[in-house]
Amino acid sequence: MTALYILFTVLAALLLLFAVLAVNAVRAGKRGRKLAPQPEYYTAEELDQYAQRLAKMIRCETVSCRESFDDTEFKKLRDTVRELFPLFHEKAQFLSFSDDCWVYKLPGKDQSRDMMVMSHHDVVAGTGEWKHPPFAAETAAFPDGTPVTGGRILMGTIGEPSNLIPYMASDSASGEITGLLYVAPLKYDKDLNVVPWAAASYEVLEGGRLLRFVLRDDIRWEDGVPLTADDVEFTYKLMIDPKTPTAYSGDFLAIESFKKTGRLSFEVRYAKPFARSLMTWMGAILPKHVLEGQDIMTTPVARKPIGAGPYRLAKWDAGSMLTLTASDTYFEGRPNLDEVVYRIIPDPSTMFLELKAGKLDMMSLSPQQYLRQTQGPQWERDWRKYRYLSFSYTFLGFNLEHPFFKDVRVRRAISMAIDRQSLIDGVLLGQGVPTVGPYKPGPWAYNDKLTPVRQDVDEARRLLDEAGWKKNKDGLLERDGKPFLFTILVNQGNDSRIKAAIIIQSQLKALGITVHIRTVEWAAFIKEFVNKGHFDAIILAWTITLDPDIYDVWHSSRAKPGGLNFTGYRNAEVDELLVEARSMTDQDRRKELYDRVQEILDAEQPYCFLYVPYALPIVQARFQGIKPALNGIMYNFDRWWVPKDLQRYHVRP
Numbered sequence: 001m002t003a004l005y006i007l008f009t010v011l012a013a014l015l016l017l018f019a020v021l022a023v024n025a026v027r028a029g030k031r032g033r034k035l036a037p038q039p040e041y042y043t044a045e046e047l048d049q050y051a052q053r054l055a056k057m058i059r060c061e062t063v064s065c066r067e068s069f070d071d072t073e074f075k076k077l078r079d080t081v082r083e084l085f086p087l088f089h090e091k092a093q094f095l096s097f098s099d100d101c102w103v104y105k106l107p108g109k110d111q112s113r114d115m116m117v118m119s120h121h122d123v124v125a126g127t128g129e130w131k132h133p134p135f136a137a138e139t140a141a142f143p144d145g146t147p148v149t150g151g152r153i154l155m156g157t158i159g160e161p162s163n164l165i166p167y168m169a170s171d172s173a174s175g176e177i178t179g180l181l182y183v184a185p186l187k188y189d190k191d192l193n194v195v196p197w198a199a200a201s202y203e204v205l206e207g208g209r210l211l212r213f214v215l216r217d218d219i220r221w222e223d224g225v226p227l228t229a230d231d232v233e234f235t236y237k238l239m240i241d242p243k244t245p246t247a248y249s250g251d252f253l254a255i256e257s258f259k260k261t262g263r264l265s266f267e268v269r270y271a272k273p274f275a276r277s278l279m280t281w282m283g284a285i286l287p288k289h290v291l292e293g294q295d296i297m298t299t300p301v302a303r304k305p306i307g308a309g310p311y312r313l314a315k316w317d318a319g320s321m322l323t324l325t326a327s328d329t330y331f332e333g334r335p336n337l338d339e340v341v342y343r344i345i346p347d348p349s350t351m352f353l354e355l356k357a358g359k360l361d362m363m364s365l366s367p368q369q370y371l372r373q374t375q376g377p378q379w380e381r382d383w384r385k386y387r388y389l390s391f392s393y394t395f396l397g398f399n400l401e402h403p404f405f406k407d408v409r410v411r412r413a414i415s416m417a418i419d420r421q422s423l424i425d426g427v428l429l430g431q432g433v434p435t436v437g438p439y440k441p442g443p444w445a446y447n448d449k450l451t452p453v454r455q456d457v458d459e460a461r462r463l464l465d466e467a468g469w470k471k472n473k474d475g476l477l478e479r480d481g482k483p484f485l486f487t488i489l490v491n492q493g494n495d496s497r498i499k500a501a502i503i504i505q506s507q508l509k510a511l512g513i514t515v516h517i518r519t520v521e522w523a524a525f526i527k528e529f530v531n532k533g534h535f536d537a538i539i540l541a542w543t544i545t546l547d548p549d550i551y552d553v554w555h556s557s558r559a560k561p562g563g564l565n566f567t568g569y570r571n572a573e574v575d576e577l578l579v580e581a582r583s584m585t586d587q588d589r590r591k592e593l594y595d596r597v598q599e600i601l602d603a604e605q606p607y608c609f610l611y612v613p614y615a616l617p618i619v620q621a622r623f624q625g626i627k628p629a630l631n632g633i634m635y636n637f638d639r640w641w642v643p644k645d646l647q648r649y650h651v652r653p
Contacts, residue, residue, distance in 0.1 A: 147625060147639070149326075151647035152339035156351040156363035158493035159522035160319060160344045164305040166284035167239065167246045168296065170564065171526050172543070177342065180324060180637070181307035182284035183331075185213055185232070190629035190636065192546055194278050198227065198285060198308075198331075200264075208273035208585055213281070215264040219331045221287050222306045229266045233258060234288035244296055247564045250552050251280040254582065272583045275590065279547045310335045310638040320344055336625070336641035346493035346521065361620040366495060367429035370616040382621050386633055389442070390615035393435050394497065394541045396488070396504065396608040400568040402536055404486060411605040413463040417507050419455040424611050427499045432613040437598040438542065438550050440612040444591060445548035447598040452609070460511060469512075477512035485514040486536040491525040497539045500610065504539075531562045544612075548594055551578045554601075569606040622646040 157176075163169035166178045185199040196202060198219055203212040219227040238244055239252035256271040270277060290306045291299065305313055310332070311324035324340040343360065345351040352369055354360045365374065365385070374385060396418075398405035405411055420434040434452035439445050469477040469484055477484035488504065490497045498519060505515040520529060529535050542553065552558050555578050558565035574597055581593040601607070617633060619626060625640045626633050 147336055147641040148644055149334065149336050149641070150338055150644060151336075151642035152341060153337055153623065153640070154359065154361045155340065155342045156345055156355065156360045157342050158344075158346050158348065158351070159491075161322070162523055162526055163302045164313065165291075165296070165299070165302050166286070167244075167248045168302065169526075170247050171522065173342075173522070177313075177322065177324070178284060178305070178307075179309075180311040180340065181305050181309045181313060182286075183219065183227075183308050184284050185215070185281040186278060187282055188546065188631055188635070190627070190631050192630050194282075199281075202281075204278070208277060209270045211268040211277060211281070212261075213266055213268075214262075216331060217264055219308055220329050221290075221308050222312050222327065222329075223290075224329075225287070225289055227285065227287075227308050228263050229260045231285050231288045232266055233260055234292065235284075235286045238286065238291070238296070245562050247552060247558070247562060248283065250555070250558065251276055251283075254280075273585045275582050275584055276547050276549045279545070279549075311340055314339075330638075332638070335638040337638075348493060348495050355618070361623065363618060365616040365618050367427075367431040367614075367616065370431065370618075371429055374618065383618055384621050384623075384626065385616070385618045386628055387431075387614050387616055388628070388632065389433070389440060390613055391440070391544045391546075391632075392541045393438065393440060393544060393612045394500065394539065394610045396500075396610060397538045397540060397567045398606060399533060399535055399537065400570075400606060401533065402486070404484065405537070407467050408604050409463040409467040410469075411608075413460040413467070413511070414508065414513075415453045415605045415608040416456045416460040416463070417511050417513075418453070418504055418608055418610070419507060420452055420610055422507075423500055423503055426503055427496050428611065428613055431616065432611040435609050435612045437601055437609055438544070438553070439548060439598075440544055443548070444587065445594050447595040449595070450598060450602050453602075453605075455507075457510065464511065471512050475512055476514060483514060484512065485516070487516040487518050489518050489520060489525070489529055489535040489538045491540075492519045492521045496613070497541075501539055530566050533561070533566055533568065548590075549578075549582055550594075550597070551582060554578060554597070567606055571600060571604070574600055 157173055159171060159173040161169065161174035161177050162171050163174055164178055164181065166175075166182055169175070183198040185197060186194055186202065187197040189195045198215055200214045200216045202214070204210075205212065213232075215227065215229060215232070217226075221227055236252055236255070236258050239246060239249050240255075254270065254274045254276075255268055257269045258266065259269070260266050268277070268281075274280075285308070287306050287308075290301055294301070303316060307313075308331075310327055310330045312327050313322065314325045315321070315323040321344060322342040324342075326335045326338050328334055343351075343354070345354060348366055348369075351360065351363055352365075352373070355363055370385065370387070374383065396414075398411055400406060424430060424432045424434065433441060435441065436450040436452045437447060439447075441448070464477060464484075468479045470479070472478050472483075488501045490501050498517070501515075501517045505517060508515050530538065530540070552564045554565060554569060554574055556565070556570040556572075556575050559568045559570060577593045577597050581590050581597075584590040584593065601609075615632070619633075622642050623640050624642065625636065627636060629635065
């Protein structure tokens with residue numbers, strides 16, 4: 001393999017050298033200067049020199065990785081060619097055959113003598129960061145640029161937030177926005193390390209049973225009131241109050257005692273080590289002076305929040321738009337972008353048209369849009385696309401109180417009837433991977449001894465027959481005179497889930513099962529159906545947290561209205577395993593416990609685990625400071641910026 005890399009490097013060096021020579025010839029011809037005679041061949045020593053020069057210029061490790069191709073790194077190479085060879089880039093014709101294959105073409109005397117320099121996805125950046133500064137996208141476009149303030153970004157979202165008080169909503173739209181409005185004691189950095197945020201410092205003592213925090217002394221709420229340990233204590237007490245209808249109380253209930261030790265300091269004690277203790281304190285701090293004495297369910301703060309984060313809510317036009325403005329008092333420094341505008345557009349196709357029209361700066365692309373609708377020189381020039389395995393999985397979940405789905409044989413039969421690869425190909429155009437449980441492939445908690453359920457129609461039929469379901473004269477399944485008919489619920493605007501439902505509907509029809517599909521607007525979808533358990537089956541996705549604890553989704557105590565265990569799953573062994581794993585600090589032992597949980601879920605199929613999609617965000621190229629990392633691209637959003645001459649200030653709906 002090393003020899004192949006060397007060969008490729010040599011060939012690439014030659015191609016780039018030929019291109020440079022061709023350009024110089026054109027320039028010299030225009031000035032009337034004769035070129036020195038060029039050798040007809042190159043010695044091995046000369047080839048080695050050229051290869052070394054190229055290596056010094058690029059200075060990055062390369063590895064063949066077709067299966068895990070990341071176009072972000074690929075495009076950094078393109079940007080570097082553009083920067084280092086501007087004349088070549090100007091004179092050459094740019095041809096893009098796909099996201100991961102492009103060609104520079106210099107015309108010769110005839111077509112057979114055209115000069116081609118090609119880049120293909122078989123060779124991309126290896127692990128680790130680029131070592132040469134030009135590979136940073138912002139440096140390539142603006143090599144001498146210095147971050148400035150000003151400008152706005154228009155973000156597309158399909159869902160409207162349901163509540164802007166953290167902990168009171170579980171939808172992604174609410175979570176994304178509140179993440180810009182509030183702060184927490186701790187957070188993850190770009191490499192997923194735990195670092196202080198609102199905390200000036202923290203300590204982990206007594207084997208994890210004691211945490212000590214000291215808050216920063218320069219944090220102010222939006223109304224100017226200092227943030228103190230009183231606010232942290234208020235948040236803690238609110239979370240453990242049985243009257244608080246939150247799905248996130250589990251982590252706080254694991255705390256044995258909370259004690260303020262000063263105006264800006266507090267300590268948290270656990271009866272035994274709690275694996276999620278640090279992650280608990282990545283939750284937002286709520287303002288005591290604003291929320292104290294109010295009914296958390298009816299408070300106007302849900303729509304008029306008072307936070308201490310980098311942005312403030314300026315305006316909320318229901319069903320249309322939310323506008324955030326930069327906080328001048330944010331303790332880590334005012335964000336560079338003046339405004340963040342979330343435009344609520346439930347239909348992804350309409351959202352994409354708005355993107356093309358310049359009325360959006362950022363959105364999540366569908367696989368179709370990513371692969372086929374964002375090609376060509378203009379897209380390459382004006383936009384930056386990113387691709388990485390998302391921290392989420394998509395599933396078909398059953399209401400386990402439904403008489404059909406109480407029978408594990410029925411659930412297993414449906415799971416076996418689904419061809420997951422056809423879902424990935426048909427729904428995601430290949431932009432995803434199948435999964436076997438509540439984790440994505442790769443992280444340590446994933447049970448790689450299990451394999452995703454394979455389609456086995458014959459076994460599915462046998463299980464259904466064993467469960468008493470027989471075909472009638474029309475070829476449809478029925479039992480006790482009742483047809484096997486149920487409805488899959490999906491949220492409006494999510495084309496991927498709707499397409500998945502249609503494919504599953506077709507695959508189950510082959511078994512004699514009739515499936516109806518119902519789409520519901522997002523807010524009603526969550527409030528009226530998910531939270532209240534009013535569904536037969538549902539296609540949804542869960543965010544995969546960085547800590548593998550899944551207590552809130554799978555423990556039987558969370559199977560209640562508004563709880564995250566909305567399917568009503570109950571298993572005594574799973575309960576015991578989840579409780580034990582929460583107090584386990586030994587990763588190897590903890591993995592054994594989670595491996596067993598995954599085995600049980602695989603056997604009982606309360607969900608049909610379907611796939612993990614790739615995240616496919618696109619951002620207008622004028623936005624600088626975007627630095628893809630293990631934590632995605634949004635971790636440093638407050639540091640994104642736009643050059644003064646490219647800033648836009650007005651929204652034109």
